[in-house]
Amino acid sequence: MRKLALLTGINAVGNGIFATINIVFYTEHLGFSAGAVSTVLFAATFLAIGGDLVSGRISDASSPKPVFLAGLILSALAITALLAVGNRIGFVMALCLISLGQGLCMSSNTTLIRRLARENPALARASLRSVLTIALSVGALLAGIVLGEGSLGAFRLAILANAVTFVLAAVLLAGIRVPAAPTGSPGRPNPILPDHRFATFAVANGVIGIYLHALSFALPLWVLVHHPGLAWVVGVAIAANALLAAMLQVPASAGITSIGSARRRLVLGGSCLAASYLFFAGGWTTSAAALILALVALVILHTLGEVLYSAGAMELLFRLAPESRQGQYGAFYGISNGLLASLAPWVLAFALASTGGWGWWALAALTVALALVIRAVSLPRRPRLDSSA
Secondary structure, eight states: OHHHHHHHHHHHHHHHHHHHHHHHIIIIISOOOHHHHHHHHHHHHHHHHHHHHHHHHHHHHSOHHHHHHHHHHHHHHHHHHGGGOOSHHHHHHHHHHHHHHHHHHHHHHHHHHHHHTSSOHHHHHHHHHHHHHHHHHHHHHHHHHHHHHOOHHHHHHHHHHHHHHHHHHHHHHHTOOOOOOOSSOOOOOOOSTTOHHHHHHHHHHHHHGGGGGIIIIIHHHHHHHHOGGGTTHHHHHHHHHHHHHHHHHHHHHTTOOSHHHHHHHHHHHHHHHHHHHGGGGSOOOSOHHHHHHHHHHHHHHHHHHHHHHHHHHHHHHHHHSOGGGHHHHHHHHHHHHHHHHTTHHHHHHHHHHSGGGHHHHHHHHHHHHHHHHHHHHTSOOOOOOOTTO
């Protein structure tokens, strides 16, 4: 597990850098519009989902190690290819290969954790998640330096550094011995959609999941438009969000002992997320001090919303799914989130371009409305009364 933790931390630093600077690199240095980038990212998401499905099947049937290794190597090569992009076709191919590499890493990574920590996989996942969060925040801080420097050379160096982290992760993975697959095979999956209660929850949750991209996608573009001289604050804001989330996630999850408490936590978190969107509705052009205070409020509201909402959503995921089909329901939940979250770049770019910030008001209202929909569909089912009585 130590090698896996080191692997996770090294790769997360690179991913933290890349996630913070990529949209600026695509638009400012490669010259593509935010709309074009959003379209490519949306299309590439389907490759990530396909890679995830293939990864999960192969990992369960044999070993997750070769699949995970293939994903890391493909990601390193695809990210490096961004440095040689000279036209739209090359750009599309690079982003598609990056998404495919990410997809191959998803389920194989999860299966690897389960194989290495059979006795207590939940504790192992929690420990790795802490390493991941801290490393991502370090990467975001380093990205702030790149954004502040602003030159093409700085961006290229940062992208190359991210590719190197995938190579290092692959080297560490090669030295990990993976236990054999457990005996027995899962039964034939049954469709989840007839369970309208869970399907509604998963779809609504996927749309609300747009919030996961607000700081990494919308904030850099917003700052470039309204305060181009303060680009460095993006890395600080994202790093602060990651560190606060790591500190607050456990307290935010404490005390959730029923569907009722999970619903309340989820609605409160959704309301905080909706309030955080209203930051983007204004330009905050009065002064640098006002901008800093507004950014502090944004990070606090967004982080509180993130930890409260995710705590409630994860509890509902386990409580609304039948225990005997938890894996199948979890897969439907993950695919729904992936497909709907792929709309995030389009939605956020549209909100940024909306006159007077009305797009952000609409997104805030939609977030609260969907949180209330989840609250309604997750009400405990009442026993049916006998109609003959």
